[in-house]
Amino acid sequence: MENLNKNLKHLRLRKRLSQGRLSHRIGIGASSISAYEKKRSTPKLTTLMKYSKFFKRNLDELVNEDISELDLEKMQDTKGDKLRVLPILVDAQNEEMISLVPVKAAAGYLNGYSDAEFISELPNFRMPFTELSENKTYRAFQVEGDSMLPIPSGAYIICEYVQDWELVKDYTCCIVITSDDGIVYKRVIKDFEHNQLRLHSDNPEYLAYEVGLNQVLEVWKSLGFVSFKLPEVP
Structure with missing residues (x-):
């Protein structure tokens, strides 16, 4: 669980949520969220499930991975320089449908x-x-x-x-x-x-x-x- 507190804070900040707003959204006390992020307390499995569902991350990522590094590796090509497959259909006159x-x-x-x-x-x-x-x-x-x-x-x-x-x-x-x-x-x-x-x-x-x-x-x-x-x- 070395990265757990870092992951929880990263996911919250990525959504631009204060600890209070996150507390309201997922039903966990703001003081508990602060304790998890500062590594003063370890969330129970039921709490981790709430994080997993809200942030759409599996438990293995939350507990064992460095999510900030994973997100950098998965950075999307915003400009479309890489190939994006877009199938199209044309009519008999070769005009796009x-x-x-x-x-x-x-x-x-x-x-x-x-x-x-x-x-x-x-x-x-x-x-x-x-x-x-x-x-x-x-x-x-x-x-x-x-x-x-x-x-x-x-x-x-x-x-x-x-x-x-x-x-x-x-x-x-x-x-x-x-x-x-x-x-x-x-x-x-x-x-x-x-x-x-x-x-x-x-x-x-x-x-x-x-x-x-x-x-x-x-x-x-x-x-x-x-x-x-x-x-x-x-």
């Missing part, structure tokens, strides 16, 4: 996002809008839930593929594909210094949260949406 990822295909997309055969089995179409350039890659994702109201659950978000994540301006609405949470639609704030993205919902009832860059698979900049839920008369 837009692939649609409906809610029912969301789980499959997490495993098949870089698989050309999987992408070919999705609905694919073209949109005759002048706002869409012929030189860029687009995809449509159906989202569910009310975290991004007034965009309704079931809406289709039209997105542009982002190769260089550093070009995304803070608070831009994006579809972010993550290994842990799958497809999420949020406003993105870059925090490359701490090797993470901070994801915000427009619905104030949902708390913002951080996701490590090593968990991010794709980023798609949102351009607009299509919805079949018309506004109700006030």
